[in-house]
Amino acid sequence: MTAQLYCFGESGNAYKAALTMHLAGYDWRPVHVDFFNGAARSAEFRTINEMGEVPVFREGSLTLTQSGVIQMHVAERTGKFLGRDKTEVMRWLLWDNHKLSGQIGTVRFLMNFLPEAKRPQEVIAFLQGRLRVAYAVLDRHLAVREWVADAAPTIADFAI
Numbered sequence: 083m084t085a086q087l088y089c090f091g092e093s094g095n096a097y098k099a100a101l102t103m104h105l106a107g108y109d110w111r112p113v114h115v116d117f118f119n120g121a122a123r124s125a126e127f128r129t130i131n132e133m134g135e136v137p138v139f140r141e142g143s144l145t146l147t148q149s150g151v152i153q154m155h156v157a158e159r160t161g162k163f164l165g166r167d168k169t170e171v172m173r174w175l176l177w178d179n180h181k182l183s184g185q186i187g188t189v190r191f192l193m194n195f196l197p198e199a200k201r202p203q204e205v206i207a208f209l210q211g212r213l214r215v216a217y218a219v220l221d222r223h224l225a226v227r228e229w230v231a232d233a234a235p236t237i238a239d240f241a242i
Contacts, residue, residue, distance in 0.1 A: 085110040087152075088130065088138035090117045092195075094187055095149040096137040101240050102153045106160040118195075150175045153237040163240070165232035174231045174238035181216045182242060185209050 087103065089096030089112050103110045115121050115136050123134045131138045131147045139146040139155065146152050153175070157164045165171045189209045192201055220242065223230065231238040 083142055085141035086113045088113045088115050089136050090115050093136050098149040098241050099137040099152040102156050102237055106156050106162045108156050157237050163237045165236040170231045171236045171238045175241050178241040185213045
């Protein structure tokens with residue numbers, strides 16, 4: 083059965099899920115969500131994901147939301163990109179969600195998708211400061227290794 087990934091091209095979180103499925107050779111197809119015209123906030127879409135967000139993964143009766151959960155499902159189903167230490171992979175997935183992607187996504191949206199006159203420069207500057215701290219953590223960690231959580235790429239690398 084071909085899985086569906088409800089997504090749109092500008093979503094970094096949807097990209098993580100799509101990248102993981104593509105590299106793992108998972109059978110899937112994209113389902114475009116017209117995010118910028120409010121589709122993710124519609125009552126119809128909220129029956130699929132009450133959070134009103136993409137990505138959403140559907141396969142048969144299974145529906146998953148949140149990119150890290152989707153990545154973990156695909157890795158567990160295929161046996162690919164889990165690494166030798168699942169705890170270390172999860173540590174970096176959660177770090178990405180809390181310290182990196184949450185900041186990057188917001189800054190990217192504010193700087194690129196809002197009209198210039200409506201861009202909150204103070205908020206952007208604050209988030210960029212937080213990102214500099216996160217980048218420093220990642221730079222130090224990767225200074226002595228090629229991949230984030232293992233000797234080969236894992237879903238943590240795809241998330242980050």
